[in-house]
Amino acid sequence: MDVAKEEFLREFGRDYGYPGGPKTIDEIRATEFKRLSGMAYLDHAGATLYSELQMEAIFKDLTANVYGNPHSQSDSSFATSEIVRSARQQVLDYLKASPKDYKCIFTSGATAALKLVGEAFPWSHQSSFVYTMENHNSVLGIREYALEQGAQAYAVDIEEAEHDAFTGNVASVQATKHQILTRNEAKFLDKDHTGSAYNLFAFPSECNFSGSKFCLELVKIVKEDLIRYSDGSPSLKGRWKVLIDAAKGCATEPPDLSKYPADFVVISFYKLFGYPTGLGALIVHTDAAKLLKRTYFSGGTVAASIADINYVKRREGIEELFEDGTIPFLSIASLCHGFKVLNSLTIPAISRHTSSLATYLRNILVALRHPNGTSICTIYGSRSSKTLCNEMGPVVSFNLKQPDGSWVGHREVEKLASLSGIQLRTGCFCNPGACAKYLGLTHSDLATNIEAGHVCWDDCDIINGKPTGAVRVSLGYMSTYEDIKKFIDFVATFFVSTQTYAKDVRSQFCGRSIHCADTGFENRYSASQLDLKSITVYPIKSCAGFSMDRWPLSSRGLLHDREWLLQSLTGETLTQKKVSVQHLLCLDIFLSNV
Ligand SMILES: *Cc1c(COP(=O)(O)O)cnc(C)c1O
Numbered sequence: 251m252d253v254a255k256e257e258f259l260r261e262f263g264r265d266y267g268y269p270g271g272p273k274t275i276d277e278i279r280a281t282e283f284k285r286l287s288g289m290a291y292l293d294h295a296g297a298t299l300y301s302e303l304q305m306e307a308i309f310k311d312l313t314a315n316v317y318g319n320p321h322s323q324s325d326s327s328f329a330t331s332e333i334v335r336s337a338r339q340q341v342l343d344y345l346k347a348s349p350k351d352y353k354c355i356f357t358s359g360a361t362a363a364l365k366l367v368g369e370a371f372p373w374s375h376q377s378s379f380v381y382t383m384e385n386h387n388s389v390l391g392i393r394e395y396a397l398e399q400g401a402q403a404y405a406v407d408i409e410e411a412e413h414d415a416f417t418g419n420v421a422s423v424q425a426t427k428h429q430i431l432t433r434n435e436a437k438f439l440d441k442d443h444t445g446s447a448y449n450l451f452a453f454p455s456e457c458n459f460s461g462s463k464f465c466l467e468l469v470k471i472v473k474e475d476l477i478r479y480s481d482g483s484p485s486l487k488g489r490w491k492v493l494i495d496a497a498k499g500c501a502t503e504p505p506d507l508s509k510y511p512a513d514f515v516v517i518s519f520y521k522l523f524g525y526p527t528g529l530g531a532l533i534v535h536t537d538a539a540k541l542l543k544r545t546y547f548s549g550g551t552v553a554a555s556i557a558d559i560n561y562v563k564r565r566e567g568i569e570e571l572f573e574d575g576t577i578p579f580l581s582i583a584s585l586c587h588g589f590k591v592l593n594s595l596t597i598p599a600i601s602r603h604t605s606s607l608a609t610y611l612r613n614i615l616v617a618l619r620h621p622n623g624t625s626i627c628t629i630y631g632s633r634s635s636k637t638l639c640n641e642m643g644p645v646v647s648f649n650l651k652q653p654d655g656s657w658v659g660h661r662e663v664e665k666l667a668s669l670s671g672i673q674l675r676t677g678c679f680c681n682p683g684a685c686a687k688y689l690g691l692t693h694s695d696l697a698t699n700i701e702a703g704h705v706c707w708d709d710c711d712i713i714n715g716k717p718t719g720a721v722r723v724s725l726g727y728m729s730t731y732e733d734i735k736k737f738i739d740f741v742a743t744f745f746v747s748t749q750t751y752a753k754d755v756r757s758q759f760c761g762r763s764i765h766c767a768d769t770g771f772e773n774r775y776s777a778s779q780l781d782l783k784s785i786t787v788y789p790i791k792s793c794a795g796f797s798m799d800r801w802p803l804s805s806r807g808l809l810h811d812r813e814w815l816l817q818s819l820t821g822e823t824l825t826q827k828k829v830s831v832q833h834l835l836c837l838d839i840f841l842s843n844v
Contacts, residue, residue, distance in 0.1 A: 258610055258731055265602035266731065272594055275603065275730055283728050290733040292674045294726030295458050295498055295645055300524030300588070301728070307587040308525070312580060320579055321550065330579045337585045338569070341531050344500075344589065345515060347507040353539060353568040355532045356577050360497035361388040363516035363532035366572060367450075367493060368392035370542035373399035376447030378486050382464070383407050383428065383683035384457040389495050390683070392452065397433040404430045405683060408468070410638050411478055420467045422476040423638065427483075447488040448541060456499030459684035459720070460631030461608070461645025463499065465638040466510035468492070491538055497521055497530070501726065502601045502644055513538035519581075523588030526581035532572070539568045548574040592727070600727040604644035607725050611646050611734050620653040620747050627651060630688035630720060644725040647688070649717045650745050658745060659711030660721045669793075670740050677706060677719035689717055 259266065267275035279286065282301035291299060318326030320334060338354040345352075357363040368391065373379075379396035381389055383405045393403035404427050411424040451472045456463045469492045471477060475485045493514040496505050500517045507515065518530035534542075547555065547562050550573055555562040565571055592600065618626045629648040650658040660676035667674055678685035686696060699718055704710045711718055723737060785808075786795035802809040 254735070255731055262606035262610060265606040268595055268599050268603060271596070271599055275728070278728055279730055286728075288671055290672045290736040292672060292723045292725065292729070292733060292737060294501070294729070295521075295679070295722065295724035296675050297520050297527070298501060298522070298524050298726040299728060301591055304523065304587050304591050305525065307590070308584045311583065311587065315583075317579060317583060319576055321576065330583070333583045333586075334577065334579060337582045340586060340589050341517075341533065344592075345496075345504050345507045345533055346509075347533055350536075351511070352507060352533055352535055355534060355569050355572045356582060357516075357530045357532055357573075358528050358578075359530040360386075360495065360516040360518040360521075361530075363514075363530050364388045364392060364493075364495065366532055367514050367516075367542070368395040370544055370572075371395065371450055371491075372448045372541050372543060373401045374447050375400040376488065377401035378447075378449045378488075379403040379452070380425075380449065380486075381405055381452040382454070383687050384459065384462065384464075384681065385452060385454060385683055386458060386495060386497070387680045387682065389452050389454070389493075392450070393431060396450070397431060400433065402430055402432045404428060406477075407687070408477070408638060420465055420471065420638065422478060423468070423471055424480055425477050426480045449486055449488045449490050450493060451490055452493040452495065454495040454498060455503070455505050456496075456643040456645075457631070457681065457684050458498040458645070459679050459681040459722070460647050460688060461643040461724070462631045463503070463639045463641045463643055466494070466505055466512075468638065469494070469510040469512045491541075498645075499643060502597070502604050504597065507533070511535065519585060519588065523591055525588065526578070526584050529578055529581045529585075534568065536568065539572075542572075544571060546574065550575050550577070595727060604725045604727065604729060605642070607729055607731065607734050608642065608644040608646055610731075611723060611738070612642075614738050615646065615648060615741070618742065618746055622653050624653055624655060625651065626741070626746055644729075646723045647720045649689075649720050650741070653747050656715070657712055657717050660717060660719050661709050661711040663721050663745075666744055667737075667740060670736075670744075672737055672740055674721060674723050674737075676711075676721045679719075679722060680706070685719060689720065691716065691718075 263269070268278075273281075278301075282303050283299065284302060286299075315329060316326040317330045317333070318324050320327055320330040338356075339349065341354040342349055342352055347354075355363070355366070357366060365388070371392075373396050377396065377399070379393050379401055380403075381393070385405075396403050406425040406427055408423045408425045410420050412421040413419075414421040451468075453464050453468060455466065472490050472492050475487070475490070477485055479485065491513040493516070494505050494512045496515050497518045498521065499505070501522050504517075505512065505515055513535045515533040516530065517533070519525075520527045520529075544551070544564065547564060551565055551571055553563045553565045595603075612629060615627050615629060616625070620626060627648045627650045629646065631642055631645070631647060649660060650663060652658060664674065664676040682696075685691070691699075695714070695716060699710070699713050702710065702713060704713060704718055725733075785798045785801050787798055787801075788795035804810075
């Protein structure tokens with residue numbers, strides 16, 4: 251064993267690798283994730299991976315049983331109903347939700363569950379939709395329903411204001427309001443807060459950008475009107491309903507609804523155990539469910555209707571009222587095999603395992619220095635005492651820096667990582683509030699970026715000297731020390747300039763970082779300004795090119811442009827995805843000397 255791993259185990263050995271569990275992490279990887287050999291998959295916040303044994307069990311289950319449409323009245327239909335009932339129970343158990351108080355409504359994902367709440371919430375002119383800055387786009391979108399119905403919406407930053415010395419719990423929080431949004435200013439001004447309206451407060455249990463966890467005591471704090479606004483405005487009267495977006499947090503720390511009785515919780519199963527996709531759930535308190543208004547009716551949600559008169563009788567059960575059409579019953583039947591994996595390892599052990607890796611990675615990244623002593627990165631997500639919760643989930647988000655303090659573009663990191671067999675995600679991760687907050691982007695920065703043509707997924711990773719997104723490493727229950735080691739070695743090789751070749755190698759590969767111009771795209775490409783500055787030949791798609799002083803022309807432009815490619819001896823086209831970094835490097839050097 252290498253010295254670094256021995257050191258890691260000395261510090262984290264009690265938490266890492268499921269000691270005392272049914273299988274060690276190395277056994278899990280060797281038997282259930284054989285397909286990962288040589289690859290470091292570090293995008294579990296994007297989607298975690300299913301175990302190969304889990305898939306075998308699902309296959310066996312589906313090939314051995316006959317599951318019919320649950321709306322029929324046959325034996326196969328009863329088999330389905332039974333397995334759906336037990337899946338709902340497992341979901342509730344996972345959140346420690348009593349079946350007396352909570353129901354599990356299956357949806358096509360966390361987003362669909364959020365949309366359902368937004369669509370059916372009893373908004374009125376007196377309502378407010380308040381959400382933390384750090385929230386997924388799918389939560390922000392709820393505000394469209396709120397504004398449409400004349401409610402107001404605003405984002406808040408929250409921090410601890412008081413601590414209860416007896417219980418150690420947070421006693422109140424201070425909220426800083428951002429811009430207040432309304433569709434109709436007049437209505438907003440003569441609002442009287444009579445206290446009869448329903449308001450909705452939404453926050454993630456863990457931020458999918460930074461990994462910061464939110465304190466679940468917020469549920470109580472919001473419901474008891476214990477939020478103080480920094481602008482002095484009185485706390486909003488009315489009845490508060492609280493929504494937790496647990497899509498990210500649920501994989502390692504499901505919210506405990508027996509302690510923190512939120513009204514709505516949304517989750518997605520591919521974030522828990524990789525399979526199935528297209529299935530999530532809304533876990534709803536029965537009292538809150540009664541407030542939700544349905545407009546649409548459909549097969550599945552209707553008890554009786556008459557085609558040519560305005561008559562419909564809806565089904566009574568909460569699940570039946572909200573699940574349109576035939577539920578994805580075979581996907582639902584697969585859930586027990588996923589829960590089995592999590593339950594056999596146990597959630598506390600998964601949480602300790604993943605957080606030991608994240609803490610280790612954070613410590614190393616903070617300690618890594620350029621030879622001139624400057625830090626190689628800025629990590630996002632604080633552990634400051636003023637934030638509501640000091641804990642971090644298994645996510646490390648950061649941007650790398652050059653020795654002179656300038657930023658390394660996140661897309662450059664992503665492309666090089668992919669060449670090195672490391673899968674991670676970069677950008678804003680659908681969380682524009684967290685992105686702006688952590689990267690220090692003002693409204694005017696964001697407007698300039700959007701004007702310059704920047705969209706979420708493009709290559710503009712630095713605009714006006716500021717990053718437009720971050721690099722995110724996120725871990726799952728099957729992540730290993732070796733995955734992290736591979737990533738650390740990658741960062742040290744390409745981004746710490748101790749070896750003078752680091753920078754050369756990088757520019758050999760991917761050219762310079764893709765920094766975008768400060769002005770709009772049109773200006774840059776207007777015909778009158780076209781001016782040939784250099785010619786670069788790119789022999790392999792997406793990899794570095796080499797420069798030429800001259801190149802012959804044909805009637806269609808540059809001679810042979812896009813007319814040739816490199817093949818392996820077996821005739822396979824070479825691309826960055828199929829060839830190792832070392833091979834590409836040799837090829838590149840070879841070609842540039844031809
Ligand atoms: C993934 C994610 C979502 C979206 O979930 P889908 O099931 O893909 O719709 C929402 N919020 C957070 C925090 C997430 O991580």
